[in-house]
Amino acid sequence: MIKISYIQKLIQQGEHQQLDFKFEVSDARKIARSMVAFANTDGGTLLIGVKDNGAIAGVRSEEEIYMIDAAATLYCKPEIKFSIKTWNELGKNILEVTIPKSLSTMQSVRLFRFSLNFVIPVGVSREVKFTLTTFRERSPYLNDSK
Numbered sequence: 338m339i340k341i342s343y344i345q346k347l348i349q350q351g352e353h354q355q356l357d358f359k360f361e362v363s364d365a366r367k368i369a370r371s372m373v374a375f376a377n378t379d380g381g382t383l384l385i386g387v388k389d390n391g392a393i394a395g396v397r398s399e400e401e402i403y404m405i406d407a408a409a410t411l412y413c414k415p416e417i418k419f420s421i422k423t424w425n426e427l428g429k430n431i432l433e434v435t436i437p438k439s440l441s442t443m444q445s446v447r448l449f450r451f452s453l454n455f456v457i458p459v460g461v462s463r464e465v466k467f468t469l470t471t472f473r474e475r476s477p478y479l480n481d482s483k
Contacts, residue, residue, distance in 0.1 A: 344426045344433070347384060348391045355381035360388050361396060362404040366446065369412035372405075372436050373444040376417050380438035386431040395429025405434055414445050 341349075352358055355375070362368050362385055375381035385405070386396035402421060409417045422433045 342424075342426060344384070344393075344424050344431055347382070347433075348387060348393075351391070352389070355379055357381065357383050358387040358389055358391065359383055359385045360394055361385070362401045362408075365404050365408040366412050368405060369408040369446045372408060372417050372419065372434075373413055373446050375436040376413075376439040376444040378438070380436055383434040383436070384431060385434060386429065393426055393429055393431065395426075396432060398423050398430045398432060401432055405432075412446055417444060 347356060348358075350356055355378075357371055357375075359368070359371070368383075371383060375383075385401050386394050388394055405419070405421065409419055417436060417439075419437075420435045422435075424431045424433060
């Protein structure tokens with residue numbers, strides 16, 4: 338009888354509302370979006386080093402952990418608490434990142450490392466409103482249609 342590992346059992350479940358596979362973490366902002374999504378729903382698990390089809394690719398653990406930590410501290414507001422376990426599966430490192438459900442406030446992704454506050458008084462011309470709309474459409478971090 339072949340014993341199936343914990344990671345293989347997770348992979349067999351496939352991706353769903355509380356489980357997402359990531360090949361790698363190349364952008365802290367992108368991983369922050371996934372972390373915020375889990376925190377704002379029922380919580381969840383990211384398996385880093387697993388392709389979308391369930392194939393195990395492995396990761397360079399230290400670099401990936403650094404990017405995940407940067408995502409949680411720099412781009413999540415308020416900061417998201419998480420836990421990481423490193424698993425060795427078929428000679429490759431897989432990171433299991435567990436994000437609990439946020440019990441206090443709604444989480445959001447900080448788009449920049451600074452804050453932008455706009456005060457638009459009543460009766461402002463349409464030109465200003467159009468400019469803000471144009472900025473929103475041009476920013477890859479503000480337009481989720483991609």
